[in-house]
Amino acid sequence: MNKIIVKGGNALNGTIDISGMKNAALPIVFATIVTKSVCVIENIPLVDDVLKSIEIIREMGGVAEFIDETTVKIDTTGVECCTSPDDIVRKIRGSMYLLGAELAREGRTEMIYPGGCNFGKRPIDLHFKAFTALGADIREDEDEYIRGEVKGRLHGANIYFDIASVGATINAIIAAVTADGVTVIENAAREPHVVDVANFFNTCGANVTGAGTGTVKIHGVPELHGCTYAIIPDMIEAGTYMAAVAATGGCLTVGNIIPKHLEIISQKLIDMGVEIEEGDDYVTVRSNGKLRGINIKTLPYPGFPTDMQPQFAPLLSLAEGRGEIYESIFDNRFKYLEELKKLGTTVDIDGRTAVFSGGNKLVGAPARAVDLRGGAALVIAGLVAEGETEILDADCIYRGYFNLVPTLRELGADITEDRFATHIYGD
Numbered sequence: 001m002n003k004i005i006v007k008g009g010n011a012l013n014g015t016i017d018i019s020g021m022k023n024a025a026l027p028i029v030f031a032t033i034v035t036k037s038v039c040v041i042e043n044i045p046l047v048d049d050v051l052k053s054i055e056i057i058r059e060m061g062g063v064a065e066f067i068d069e070t071t072v073k074i075d076t077t078g079v080e081c082c083t084s085p086d087d088i089v090r091k092i093r094g095s096m097y098l099l100g101a102e103l104a105r106e107g108r109t110e111m112i113y114p115g116g117c118n119f120g121k122r123p124i125d126l127h128f129k130a131f132t133a134l135g136a137d138i139r140e141d142e143d144e145y146i147r148g149e150v151k152g153r154l155h156g157a158n159i160y161f162d163i164a165s166v167g168a169t170i171n172a173i174i175a176a177v178t179a180d181g182v183t184v185i186e187n188a189a190r191e192p193h194v195v196d197v198a199n200f201f202n203t204c205g206a207n208v209t210g211a212g213t214g215t216v217k218i219h220g221v222p223e224l225h226g227c228t229y230a231i232i233p234d235m236i237e238a239g240t241y242m243a244a245v246a247a248t249g250g251c252l253t254v255g256n257i258i259p260k261h262l263e264i265i266s267q268k269l270i271d272m273g274v275e276i277e278e279g280d281d282y283v284t285v286r287s288n289g290k291l292r293g294i295n296i297k298t299l300p301y302p303g304f305p306t307d308m309q310p311q312f313a314p315l316l317s318l319a320e321g322r323g324e325i326y327e328s329i330f331d332n333r334f335k336y337l338e339e340l341k342k343l344g345t346t347v348d349i350d351g352r353t354a355v356f357s358g359g360n361k362l363v364g365a366p367a368r369a370v371d372l373r374g375g376a377a378l379v380i381a382g383l384v385a386e387g388e389t390e391i392l393d394a395d396c397i398y399r400g401y402f403n404l405v406p407t408l409r410e411l412g413a414d415i416t417e418d419r420f421a422t423h424i425y426g427d
Contacts, residue, residue, distance in 0.1 A: 002398070004391040004405060006382030007414040008364060011250035011289075014411045018238045018256045019045040020070070020231030022400050023307075024193035026094030027170045028200050028231065029053040029074065033062075033101040034178060035204050037226035038075045040067070044231060046402045048395075049092045056095060059085040082110035090115040092399075096167060099127065099146060100174030103136050107150035113140065126161055126168035133157035134175050134183065156181025156220055164189045164300045169216065170197050177206040179220040188216040191301040192261050196232045203227040235261040236307045237401060240376050242266070242285045243311040244408070246274045247318060247384050249289035252411065255282040264304050268294060268312065272319060289384070293321035293358045298329050310336050310377035316356040317345040318384065323356040336374025339367040343381050343389060364389040372400045379404070383413055394419075 020043035030053060032039045044050060046069065054064045054072060060083045063075040081102040089095040095114040102109035124140070131138045131148060135155045138148035156179050159172055169189040174197070176183035188194070190212050198211030204227045207219035238257045245252040246269050259266075259278045266276045266283060271294045275286040293316060298306040306329040316323030317340065327333050334349050341347065342365045346357045364387035369375030375397035382389030391397075394417070397404065405417040 001392060002394045002417070002419045004379060004394045004397070004415065004417045006364070006379060006385070006389045006391070008362070008383055008385040008387065008389065010248065010383070010412045010414055012245045012248045012252055012383070012408070012411040012413060013250040015253040015255060016241060016407055016411070018233045018254060019043070019047075019402055021045070021193055021196070021234035021236075022047050022049055023236075024196040025050045025231050026053050026092070027097045027174065027193070027197050028229070029057065030094070030097040030101045031174050031197060031200060032057070032074045033076045033079050033098075034104045034174060035224045035226055036077055036105065037224070038073065038077070039204070039226045040071060040073050040228040042071045042228065042230040043233075044070055044072050045234060046070070048399045049094060052088050052092050053094055056084055056088050056098070059083070059088065079105070081106040081108060084111045086112040096124065096127065097171055097174060099131065099138070099148065100171040103131060103148055103150060103154060104175050104178050107153065109146070109148045111146055113144045113146060126163065126165045127171050129161075130159050130168055130172035131175060133159050134172075134179055136175075154179035156183040156218070158184050158186070160186040161188065164214070166191050166194060169194050173197060173201065173208060173216065173218060176218040176220060177201050177208065178223065179218070181220055183218040183220065185216040185218075186214065188214055189300060190214065192232055192235065192258070200227070200229050203229050233257045235265070236305065238262060239265040239308045240311050240380075240401070242269060242283070243308070243315060244380050244383060245285045246272065246287045246291065247289065247315055247380050249287050250412070251284065251286045253282055253284045257281060257283065259283055264302060265308055268296060268304065272315060291315055291319035293319040293323035293356065295324040295326070297326040300329075306330060306333065307373050309333070310373040311380055313337065313340055313345070313347075313354070313356070313377050314362070314381040314384070316358060317347070317360045317362065317381070319356070319358045321358050323358055325354045327352045327354075335370045336377055339370060339374065339378060340381055342367045343385050345381070361386070363387055366390045366392060368392045369394050369396050372396050376401065379408070383408070383415070
């Protein structure tokens with residue numbers, strides 16, 4: 001069992017650079033399957049989920065080798081569809097993008113139902129709706145496998161999503177880039193990683209327009225070619241470090257970012273009393289550790305991201321005055337709050353709303369990381385808690401953060417890890 005041990009009380013100070021975005025890297029790694037060629041992906045984040053996605057490509061007959069620590073060369077010429085390894089696919093939600101990639105490449109797909117963090121109901125019906133509109137017969141069978149096939153070639157279609165789903169929007173783009181005709185996606189998700197996937201495909205010779213708006217148009221092309229492409233910076237990783245220094249106090253410059261992607265996160269920190277200085281590709285965060293309670297409602301981009309609400313929970317625990325989080329995206333994302341309570345957080349949960357009384361004194365205690373971002377919330381809480389916090393089941397934290405513990409230690413934190421399974425980029 002991997003664990004992280006934190007002793008609180010130290011301010012964070014220094015400068016860091018942010019990795020590539022996990023939620024962009026995952027679909028782009030799988031999207032290389034559609035190219036049937038060689039792609040060089042730069043600024044790749046070495047987090048466990050991305051490493052697993054690369055291993056899936058290898059298991060399917062592709063070749064992937066790291067040129068340096070943040071650059072991977074992927075050759076999908078020899079990939080065999082419908083051969084994805086069940087044991088790895090079960091571990092990451094991002095393996096869902098195999099469906100669109102295999103349908104686009106060979107007109108057939110087969111994979112075990114994917115895994116990932118459990119936030120309650122995460123339906124795949126919107127993915128199926130898109131594939132069906134494009135001409136695929138897609139189904140989830142009783143043996144937990146998803147299977148699909150196309151008679152002939154996928155064709156362009158008009159697709160309307162009742163919910164602006166990031167995953168379904170990306171999967172529809174992946175499937176449609178080589179479809180016959182024009183595909184229009186209405187009520188498309190506007191998140192930066194949707195734009196990044198579209199930009200990757202366009203670099204490979206696709207014709208995708210409107211990404212980042214509610215309407216995406218894809219003119220299908222007969223085939224794609226390989227490319228060299230750099231992943232955008234991870235706004236959630238950046239936001240996590242910003243929240244950490246807001247809690248502990250100190251001054252931190254977060255570089256290699258796109259500040260526009262962080263606007264709502266920065267504004268919420270400013271509302272709490274944190275000073276934010278924005279540059280072209282960095283933000284500097286200054287905090288004295290004294291925070292004000294605020295209300296947060298998660299929304300699709302450009303609203304407040306659901307992947308950042310757990311990291312703000314420790315801040316609302318410490319802040320003076322009442323604070324509130326309303327989770328509008330997932331129906332069961334407050335499991336981590338039961339673990340934060342072990343450190344002294346006072347919070348009342350009513351369905352999708354969590355109300356914090358504020359002004360809590362956090363005290364170190366053993367707690368369990370129940371999911372990726374909830375684990376990050378425990379790390380932040382441990383950084384300010386009195387005494388020692390032992391975070392168990394820390395494996396899920398490594399799914400989205402590379403070198404989190406060494407980075408925090410360099411910034412002044414008293415933090416160690418007992419990690420039995422490590423990944424080296426050359427492996």
